[in-house]
Amino acid sequence: MKILSLFDGISCGRAALERANIAVEDYAAFEIDKYAIKISEKNYPSIRRFGDVFEGDFTQFKGYDLLMGGSPCTYRSIAKGGRET
Numbered sequence: 001m002k003i004l005s006l007f008d009g010i011s012c013g014r015a016a017l018e019r020a021n022i023a024v025e026d027y028a029a030f031e032i033d034k035y036a037i038k039i040s041e042k043n044y045p046s047i048r049r050f051g052d053v054f055e056g057d058f059t060q061f062k063g064y065d066l067l068m069g070g071s072p073c074t075y076r077s078i079a080k081g082g083r084e085t
Contacts, residue, residue, distance in 0.1 A: 004061050005029040006053050006069035011040040013068045014047065028064075030056055 001024055005013045008029035017024055027044070030053035031037050040047060050056055 001065040002026045002063065003028070003066050003068065004058075004064045006067070007031065007072045008040065008047075008049075009033070009036045009070050011044050011047060012070070014040075014044050026064075028061065 001017075001022060003013070003017065003024055003026065005011070005027065006029075008031040011027075011029065014024065014027055014029075026048070027046070028048045028050060029040070030050050031040065032052050037049065040049075
């Protein structure tokens with residue numbers, strides 16, 4: 001499957017697919033948190049990373065099989081990181 005993950009975090013979506021024995025042909029991810037990206041890079045170096053979802057060119061993902069995403073919690077968390085609303 002070809003996967004596009006928005007607000008990817010530490011790539012828990014990729015881990016879930018792996019545990020469900022779902023083969024991943026391509027996994028593209030949007031994430032801006034440098035600590036989450038560092039963990040994701042260590043665990044899944046083959047993920048293609050695209051940075052800020054708000055600046056993404058989504059025309060390049062035509063034909064992808066699955067869109068997944070985690071709701072950004074930083075707006076509501078005490079961390080107050082990420083993009084301001």
